[in-house]
Amino acid sequence: MTQRFSDPDEPFRYDAEQQRAFTDKMPWKENPKYFQNVKISALALLKLVMHACAGGKLEVMGILQGKVTPNTFYVMDAFALPVEGTETRVNAGDQANSYMAQYAILSTELERPEQIVGWYHSHPGYGCWMSAIDVATQSLNQALDPYLAIVVDPVRTMSSGRVEIGAFRTYPEGYQPETSQLEYQSVPQAKFEDWGSQAHRYYKLDTTFFQSSTDKRVLTALQRKYWVNTVSTTQFLLNQDYYTKQLVELSQKMQQMSSNQAADGRGKKTAFSTLLKDAQKILSEQSTALATHVFKHALFGFH
Known part of the structure; x- marks a missing residue:
């Protein structure tokens, strides 16, 4: 679903003091399901989907940049991590952690206001949900709240013609939700046990997309360049x-x-x-x- 703002560049306006005041209050500590929405810019979505598709049958991983507002994550950009994945899992090692730290430093030096607000990885062909390893990774990251996890399935995206994507947050250790809010998924038998055993440990956020004026110009330029290849394959x-x-x-x-x-x-x-x-x-x-x-x-x- 695409959301339209009266001013398309409104989500990119960044107030450092306002961000600091909000994060200092940490309202998510009082409510395990405080964050309910994720809004992703068109270019960030394009970058993470292209990265996932480039990985083919191997899982890939990347980092999300943006900001947080009451109940909502804004994802303005995404960048790939130098991680070697397999067909079943991907983990950030020392090289990826060093890369993230250096990227954050360089972003600050270039006066990019967006902060790292989460991570993404791919599930090629087996749906958008959180495995036991994903839950453990996200739970560790959420100790440095606020943090978001996004999963994209490049195979199902290519086969269905629409982006297969999910955004998630884990529950605190020991928290017992009344019922699992995870929607039904067509999960391969080899993955079914892991999917079912973890469903109560996280919840899904509502995901929408938006375009800034820059997004629109870049996407129009890409469409003009690649439209023949797109419609003829x-x-x-x-x-x-x-x-x-x-x-x-x-x-x-x-x-x-x-x-x-x-x-x-x-x-x-x-x-x-x-x-x-x-x-x-x-x-x-x-x-x-x-x-x-x-x-x-x-x-x-x-x-």
Whole structure:
């Protein structure tokens, strides 16, 4: 969802005294769910999504810059960290920590007012949620509040045609939420246990996007330069491995449900409902991708 301001540059106005007064009060210490909203600039979103996509099947990590206001994080910029990730995890080591410290010093010297307000990383093909390692990392970072975690899925972003992104904050140690607020996700079987076991340890913030006047000029320039390449390529062919993997996962879940004779009526109903949601998601993504492919094939004549 894109938010429009009467003055598009309003979010970029920075009052150091106001920021200091707000952070000194630390209202989030009294309310574990104090922060409810995240507003991300278009260029910051573009940078972190491009970084995630460049990582391919490997997880990548970066840092978010911006400011905090009552109940809300503003993300104005994002930069990549020199971190070597795998297909299942990514962690910031000494090199990344040194890089962050140097970046913060140089930003101050260049009189950039934005502070480091969080981190982001990618989950290629398995959704936007927090693993046990992610929760531990975010909990450690939140000791230096305020801090935000963003997860982006580049594979699902490319296959669905919309950005798959989630913004999260963890609960304090020992805090017991009444119910998990994490929305349903189509999670691969290999990740399902980790996803379910951590769902009560964090919550999701509402995410919207905005464009400054500079964002608009840069995006217009990029569109003019790359529009031919954008409209003449198709993700339907590039994401065949992902689509096949989705169908295999769905088949395995169906076989597991079919062989689970011990499940009671409620359990089977829940399992069937989950399978139905997975199937609907796969159908929606692949139908959209196929329709786009057919249209572009008719328009450009590629194969």
